[in-house]
Amino acid sequence: MAFLKFRIYWEEDDAIYRDVVVKHTQNFTELNDIILKAFEFDQKHDATFFRSNDIWKRGREISKAVYEKEYIAPPLLMEETTIGSEIIDTNQHFIFLYDFVKSWTFLIELIQVIKNAEADMSLEYPIISRIEGVGPMQYGTKGLLGKTFADIEEKYDLSEAKEGFGEEGEDAEEGDHDKDDNDDDSTEDSDSNAEGGEFFEGEAF
Secondary structure: EEEEEEEEEOOEEEEEEEEEEEEEEEHHHHHHHHHHHHHHOOOOOOOEEEEEOOOOOOHHHHHHOOOOOOOOOOEHHHHOOOOOHHOOOOEEEEEEEOOOOOOEEEEEEEEEEEEEOOOOOOOOOEEEEEOOOOOOOOOOOOOHHHHHHHHHHHOOOOOOOOHHHHHHHHHHHHHHHHHHHHHHHHHHHHHHHHHOOHHHHOOOO
16 A cells, blocks of 8 residues: 655645645545545535646546536546546646635645655555645635634733723823823912912012
8 A cells, every 4th residue: 555645736826835645546536525624614515636747638527416517528437437447657737626606626646756665654544744825715705814813812812902002092181181180289289379479579699
């Protein structure tokens, strides 16, 4: 048995990719599932693989189901097709299309064939072995920055800082009131000095 390591690129940015490792005896349904898991997508939509070449030309489909569309050749079914049976060369390419409405497209390249003796047999395959780049948001947002922002907020305790700003504002207002009170006191003192402080008159400094 061999293990196959694939690199899956998001079509719109090849700096964003995931490496996954599968057994050559596993089927394309399992490859479909691990790709969606790696990019944190759900599994609610239609999907299909295409055999491909070095210039990413789409060939025969390996599909989740037989869909109502025209096929040049009848598609193979993911559940019935082992991954190893579709490996023609050592850098085999596939294209993965997910959600036909939004057309999420991923480019798949075989980057390593791992011998049985070199594989970690304690792991349950398929596995995600590497994550590079922030993946696309399937539905556009994840609560603004999602978990990333929550981690930043916790690390720097932004909630406490926010409260601190509020307290500082209140202190500033109180300080203004105190200043006003002091100004009033100063005015009163000045008035009393003016009334009873005639001793300044006529004295030289």
